[in-house]
Amino acid sequence: MPLPDTISPEAKTVIEFLEGAGLKQLAAPAPDDLPGWQALHAGQEKALEEANRVVLERTGGTVATARIGGVPVLDVRPRGWTEDDRVVVYIHGGAFTLFSARSMAGMAALVAQASGLRVISVDYTNPPAVHWDTVQAQVSAVLRAIVADGTPMNRIALFGDSAGGNLAMRAVINLRDEGVALPAAVLLFSPWADLSNSGDTSITLADADPTLSYEGLLGASARAYAGTLDLKDPRVSPLYGDFSRGFPPTMIQDGTRTILLSTSVRTYRVLKAAKVDVVIDLYEGMWHVFQGAPAPEASEALANAGVFLRSHLK
Secondary structure: OOOOOOOOHHHHHHHHHHHHHOHHHOOOOOOOOHHHHHHHHHHHHHHHHHHHHHHHHHHOOEEEEEEEOOEEEEEEEOOOOOOOOOEEEEEOOOOOOOOOOOOOHHHHHHHHHHHOOEEEEEOOOOOOOOOHHHHHHHHHHHHHHHHHOOOOHHHEEEEEEOHHHHHHHHHHHHHHHOOOOOOOEEEEEOOOOOOOOOOOHHHHOOOOOOOOOHHHHHHHHHHHHHOOOOOOOOOOOHHHOOOOOOOOOEEEEEEOOOOOHHHHHHHHHHHHHOOOOEEEEEEOOOOOOHHHOOOHHHHHHHHHHHHHHHHHOO
């Protein structure tokens, strides 16, 4: 697909690299093929090692392993961090089935650097080893344990990218329905809030998107996570949930070159209709979760995300 002249040269270089990497051609295992998913997961973890090393060296923060609420996490602190009870809980993406807190440590470090805040990255178990209910329970366990350790919810923000954005939204709804206080804010990078292949850009940008294909990885991953549930069930697709009973201030970021753009727009409109304090921050020509790339558009988006987080975690 031709590239527009309205994006930076650096962004063009990244898109060309992504198109050449063949991410859309990844062959997904059957939804219940655990060994197949584990092999694919291992290969993707290896592929991200060098990129993570470069980001972690550049940001200069610290990364430590820990367990919170019985769940493994990474504790990521930006350079110069001093004792501060404010925390961003990060739920990583990767279509649920791929990546880990370790392979997404670069994204955690970038958000920590942009916000100046400590980031706790949840290393949830990837489906199909478990399904949606176990993954969500692990996220809730981390949040509850942080509160039990003395950090109130109004000092906690949730951050999720892609599938992690789905989990962040679902975590808020679960907490609310259980009568628990809500986090101070939610930051979403291209949230995969609807696991069905719906929305205008799932059709119009299917060829232009350099990384995502529903017929490839996404459809099988959705089923691996959802198990027997309908893919529009709000328990796995929070876009269809009830936001009228409260949801924290939210920022959604996305680019105009991804099949999930319509999902971000629809999420924004659903939250807005429920009178949630929500903003949508869109970037010309950018791809799915572009914020980790070496491009000025990514730097601008991260800076805006940092301002949003600091403004709600005072």
